[in-house]
Amino acid sequence: MMALQGKVAVVTGAAQGLGKGFAEILLQNGAKVALLDINEKAGKELETQFNEAYGADRTHFYPVDVSSDQQFKDAFQKILSKFGQVDIFCNNAGIINEKQWEKTVSINLCGVVRGTYLALEHMKKENGGQGGVIVNVASLAGLGPLAQTPIYTATKFGVVGFTRALALASEVANYGVRINAMCPAFVRTPLIDSFNSEEQIGQFMGLADFTRSLMEKFPSLEVEEVSKGLLLLVKDDSLNGACLAMMRDGAGLVSFPKEIPKTPVAL
Numbered sequence: 001m002m003a004l005q006g007k008v009a010v011v012t013g014a015a016q017g018l019g020k021g022f023a024e025i026l027l028q029n030g031a032k033v034a035l036l037d038i039n040e041k042a043g044k045e046l047e048t049q050f051n052e053a054y055g056a057d058r059t060h061f062y063p064v065d066v067s068s069d070q071q072f073k074d075a076f077q078k079i080l081s082k083f084g085q086v087d088i089f090c091n092n093a094g095i096i097n098e099k100q101w102e103k104t105v106s107i108n109l110c111g112v113v114r115g116t117y118l119a120l121e122h123m124k125k126e127n128g129g130q131g132g133v134i135v136n137v138a139s140l141a142g143l144g145p146l147a148q149t150p151i152y153t154a155t156k157f158g159v160v161g162f163t164r165a166l167a168l169a170s171e172v173a174n175y176g177v178r179i180n181a182m183c184p185a186f187v188r189t190p191l192i193d194s195f196n197s198e199e200q201i202g203q204f205m206g207l208a209d210f211t212r213s214l215m216e217k218f219p220s221l222e223v224e225e226v227s228k229g230l231l232l233l234v235k236d237d238s239l240n241g242a243c244l245a246m247m248r249d250g251a252g253l254v255s256f257p258k259e260i261p262k263t264p265v266a267l
C-alpha cells in the first residue's frame with residue numbers, strides 16, 4: 001500500500017462536492033494537496049479552512065479552468081515550484097450541460113486528458129520521474145447510459161475508455177504510473193440537482209422522471225463514502241486500470257469481459 005505521508009496530490013474541481021472530499025481525505029492521510037478550481041472565491045476560502053485544520057502550507061489553491069491548456073500548464077509549473085513534486089493527480093472537475101455540450105466535452109473529457117498528460121509527463125520513469133498514481137473521476141454513467149444526459153454519458157464513457165487504455169500503455173511501456181477510474185452512482189452534491197435544470201438539460205427535460213426513478217434504484221451516496229473509494233485507488237499499488245463502481249448497496253471493482261458478449265446475426 002502507498003503511504004501518503006509527505007506525498008503531494010493535485011485535485012481538480014476541489015472547491016466543493018467530491019473534489020473537496022477527496023482533498024480532505026488525502027490531507028487527513030498525510031498528503032499535501034494542491035486545490036484546482038474555476039471557483040476562485042470558494043477555492044481560497046477552502047485553502048484557508050484546510051490550512052487551519054491540517055497545518056499551515058499543507059494546502060494551496062490555484063485558480064484553473066481545466067478547459068484551458070495554458071492555465072492548466074501554468075498552474076502545474078507553479079505546483080512543482082512550490083511543492084517540488086506531484087505523486088497523486090485526481091482529475092475530478094466536471095459539469096452537466098446538455099445544451100452547451102461542447103463545453104461539457106471540453107471540461108469532462110478534454111480536461112481529464114489534459115490533467116492526465118500533465119501528470120504522466122512529470123511522473124513517468126522514462127522521463128526521470130518517480131512514478132505515481134492518477135485517478136480519473138468518471139461515473140456510473142460511464143458504465144451504463146444515463147438517458148437524460150447523452151453528452152455527459154459520452155464524456156464519462158470516454159474517461160473510462162481513456163483511463164483503461166492509458167493504464168494498459170503504462171503497464172506495457174513500464175511508465176511506473178498507475179491510472180484508475182472512479183464510477184460512483186448519485187452522490188449528494190450540488191451537481192445532482194442538474195437533472196431538474198432546463199438551462200443544463202434542455203431538450204431532455206421530459207426525461208426528468210426517468211432520472212428520478214434511477215435515483216430511487218441508486219439512492220444517493222455521501223461524499224465521505226466516495227472519498228474512501230478514492231483512497232483505495234490511490235493507496236492500493238496493485239490497482240492499475242481499475243474502475244471502482246460505487247453505489248449505496250456497496251462498491252466493487254468492475255470486471256470487464258475479455259471477449260465482448262454478442263448475439264450472432266446472419267448477414
Ligand SMILES: NC(=O)C1=CN([C@@H]2O[C@H](COP(=O)(O)OP(=O)(O)OC[C@H]3O[C@@H](n4cnc5c(N)ncnc54)[C@H](O)[C@@H]3O)[C@@H](O)[C@H]2O)C=CC1
Binds near residue numbers: 012036038092188
Ligand atoms: N454528484 C454525483 O452524483 C456524481 C458526480 N460525479 C462526478 O464527480 C465529479 C465532481 O462532481 P460533484 O462534486 O458532484 O460536482 P460539483 O458541481 O459539486 O463540483 C464540481 C467542481 O468542479 C468545478 N469546476 C467546474 N468546471 C470547472 C472547470 N472548467 N475547471 C475547473 N473546475 C471546474 C466546480 O467549480 C466545482 O467546484 C464530476 O466529474 C462528476 O461528473 C460522478 C458520479 C456521480
Ligand SMILES: CCCCCC(=O)CC\C=C/C=C/C=C/[C@@H](O)[C@@H](O)CCCC(=O)O
Binds near residue numbers: 144
Ligand atoms: C443527471 C444527474 C447526474 C448526476 C451525476 C452522475 O454521474 C450520476 C450517475 C448516477 C447513475 C447512473 C446510472 C446509470 C444507470 C444505467 O445505465 C444502468 O444500466 C447502470 C447499471 C449499473 C448496475 O446496475 O450495475
